[in-house]
Amino acid sequence: GNSVTQMEGPVTLSEEAFLTINCTYTATGYPSLFWYVQYPGEGLQLLLKATKADDKGSNKGFEATYRKETTSFHLEKGSVQVSDSAVYFCALRTTQGAQKLVFGQGTRLTINP
């Protein structure tokens, strides 16, 4: 079946540190991959996505590359800010059938000034 495994949190970094949150997936076919972010008290928001192998999604300084050979979609940011503190979810969506989103368990990120 389809599944997503994320790096366990919580992750605590200092401001301006480099961030990596690992995400690997198992899927039949060629899914689309997503990173969602959930700020305190808010709903999940789409952060970035990639729909095919070698695509790079980017937004707000975050990047993730769809790596088919390693079935990974790691999230990176070169210099984090306090405002990046949130919970991050990796997800996949199959391109066939019901096209449901399958989420990883989420990684709580805290950035200290």
Added chain:
Amino acid sequence: GAVVSQHPSWVICKSGTSVKIECRSLDFQATTMFWYRQFPKQSLMLMATSNEGSKATYEQGVEKDKFLINHASLTLSTLTVTSAHPEDSSFYICSARDLLAGVVTQYFGPGTRLLVL
């Protein structure tokens, strides 16, 4: 951007009572809405998919008579937890799918925290 609202944001109820949670798409029409459940420090688990005007499709292991879903219009879906028990305490999140110019985008509500005493 598109916004999905949920009401109430949190609710406390006695065991055996029923609780209704509303999910609205505020500036777009959603032919498909989803209901998720999230346990502490765990992932979002899809409970059911609802399409406007038709019966919801429930995921394996989700009791349809326990979690009643009504997608009455293109902007409103409701989840009713019937005869709630403490094990139903959880964080419930709805999501609405927008299809614009062939691009599928899924927007999420802020969630409803349910505590059953």
